[in-house]
Amino acid sequence: MLALLAAVLAIGYCVFVYGSGGSSHVSTGPVATAHASFENDCQQCHLDFTPISADALRFTSSQALDRLEDACQKCHRVEHHFRGEMNPEFAAIDQHCAGCHHDHKGRDHDMLNVSSKQCTQCHGDLKATCTSPASIQVNPNVASFTAEAHGDFVSLNQGDPGRVKFDHGQHMMPGQVEAGFKGGFTLEMLEPELRNGYRKPIDGKLQGDDALVTLSCANCHQFAGTTSPALVGDDEIGRHIAPISFDQHCAACHSLNAIGKVEGTLPLPHAAPWKEVETLIASKLVGGQQIGSIRMPRDVVRKTPLVGEGVTGALESVSPTRENVDEKAILEASVRATLASVAQRCLQCHAEADITDESIASLRSGSSPPLIPSRWLRRGIYDHAAHRKVDCKFCHAAAYSPTVPSDSQTGNEARKTTKQDDSEIVMIGGIETCTGCHRDSASSIPISFADDETKRLLGGQGNWASDACIECHRYHWQPSPMSSPESAEQQVTLIQDASP
């Protein structure tokens, strides 16, 4: 009797399974390549007879989902997505990986390619999703990637948090001087070993040492990332721009030689504690005097003797020996003067509050935000390598004055404005710089793309790209050095700079 009952149940189950959806209720297909080793070991992820598919609710249990979740998190440790602020219904979706990442879709299926629908189910009406609608800090109704539906980037509304005074326009001038100004910076003013890094080809020939230093964006903004395969590809080289480093990007022209820069003198370290700077200045003064590169009071440097007094024509002192010199008082005065000179130079780029020992220590420890943010898109990411054909000016027009040649051009065209500090300007393009290409496949090419200048700036890049949310956004924010809004990488660079 029991055997008969078992047979009936088995036949009934088969009828249910195949009759209501086919084999997918048993196995919906091969798992992705990354999970192929579990292909024949269902219990790694599943409980017996407890399907997790949404259309098998009759048999779904929280235990089944938890089993799967545990299995995922054995390898994938990711942050939740504001789960604490979600209503329970949405919190349950956030809790379970399979809600967005569907497996059993074949070996080549990209489980990370999450449909925008998965995002808009919440972001289409965030107020309904969240427990505290008043605390929502982003556009609560994003249904698609258009200026109207998505809104502009948060950074553009909040301003640049950077605190380093800088004039992009001036630095883009040949010689870093504006039209009508003299004193352009030439290659011969750089350390010989650094010149080639700034030498540009002109008409097929490299510039000579007397040429004006002409910077391009890439002189300071360089691709960062790792060449090794990353679990999450956001840190691949080119995905990000490396943080600005004084030693790497500024020191060639702005080296801190405070005591009369003579050949062979070592510059002072950047962002070092003031006591350390003071000690170094004192030792440089004494050392320079010892080797004769820095003059001491009463050192005789006359090449033409004065007529008359003294055997040599030098104005000999009462006791013309080193003992006559109050070395300590003189050194103290010289050190103080030099320190003040160094501080003055610091203030060319930094605010007074940022050059105190406390501020420097705070920056070195990473306990305060970097002076130059490593990212300006606060919630999205941008892949510079993928856009490498596009001229920088297309998105960063604010870094160029109206008459400055764009990065891919040559020439001496220069702006007519005076020097300015542009550190408060967020120099990224608005959403309109993206939506021309990243648009619904059914929409037409923007009219502006017919403009010759736009074509030139786009550099032959294709004129359509996906508008899926995951092109720019990540659901599981991780504290990765490159993707965190306040990058620890910046602190690392700063510390490296500060090490003598």
Added chain:
Amino acid sequence: MNLSIPLTPWIVGLAGIFVWGHLNARVVVANEWIGSSSCASATCHGGTVGRGPAWNHSYSLSRSADPHSTSGALLYDTDSRRIVAALSPDAKSDNDYDIVLRQRCISCHLTAKPEDIISTSRLDPQQVGEGVSCESCHGPAGAWLQPHVLESWKGEMRFQPQTGLLDTESLVGRAEGCVRCHVGSRIADGMVRDMNHDLIAAGHPALRFDLLTYCDNMPHHWNDFGEVENKFSESALRIRTVGRSIALMAAARLSAERALDSQSNTSSLSITANVPWPELSDFDCFGCHQSLSPRSYRPPSNVVGKPSLQISDGLPLWNAWYTSSDVSGSDSPLWQFRAKPSGQADWLTAATEISDLLRQKAISETTAPAPDALKRIGEIRANISKRAPNDWNAAARIYLELEAAARDISSKTPTRALGQNLSRSLEITVAPMLRFTGSDGAVDSRTRSPQNFDPLAFRIQTIKALDTLDATQP
């Protein structure tokens, strides 16, 4: 005021002082002092010495090698402490020491402002450490810092009073910049820079300015081969002559300012108070500071005619370093400058006239064709053949003129060998005759005098040196 003093000389003198004061004080009123740190950026004037154009490392060179940059620091060395102790024996504390420095020294030894002089606080070590920095010679940069980087910033307009930029490009302008300290002034920039007898007696070397020598010895933080310097390198003789005229002009003005301040009724705390008259540093040191022993009493030979004024007669010449050869009789305008216990008003009038004349003369010399060096050597040779120099100062002036002429001859290819030979002869045989140390072997500058200088021997050696010209000429 003593009513017996004629009014006209006073009016002229006071008017002159007013004009000088107005012109010289302009920078204080019109402009803000910025400090040399703003010049020191590696992209401006703080580049590597020897690399790139001279302007890019002008600050670096000054800071590392120019005596001006250490002129503040040496205020704390032993010599300076001795001078301050002699000036103000009661200044024992560090604060009192600095007050003496403020009142007597920093107007020349630092880039100072009038308010720095009257302050009673300790000196700022930063200011001391910078010494005489950029703005001392180039003027306070408040008004010219921004425009000086413009292509359009050129020509004479840069040196208009309202810009505050001092003229270092013309010979007269450069000399006038130097003499504010290297000769002195009691009004320029609203400060007193007066190397008076008290300071010299306390141990500070007496000032004997020579523009050419000082330009030689200053590390050149400018382009030696640029348009500006070409004017300078055209003629060493001209530099020496113009420099001397401007230095004497400044000396005349300083004398006049001393005369005026000696009449001042200001309080004893004022820097214009207690100015003695006559001020002895106006006169030749060696007129008085000479041994009275028979060995050193060496009147020049009267074989070729004794001049009417000479130090050996015990009459101290006014600014002998600049004037010794020119005071040959009572018809000389310099004759009026004789040490008198009163007569400040006459002094003011004479100083006004002579300083104006000297400045005009200097300007004329800069626009005239370069002096003919060989011709000048011929004139000197003719003069010295007739008569030995009056005194050490006159001999020094002869030497300096010949030395400059020899440079000019050397600078021209056809006469290069001629000039080089003369330079060598002057350096080896004539210059040592002008050297002097202390009478007792000590090196204290206060005891130094050319007591053993022999005008006749100088004359013989100089003529011998000039004979090398004949020997060298083809």
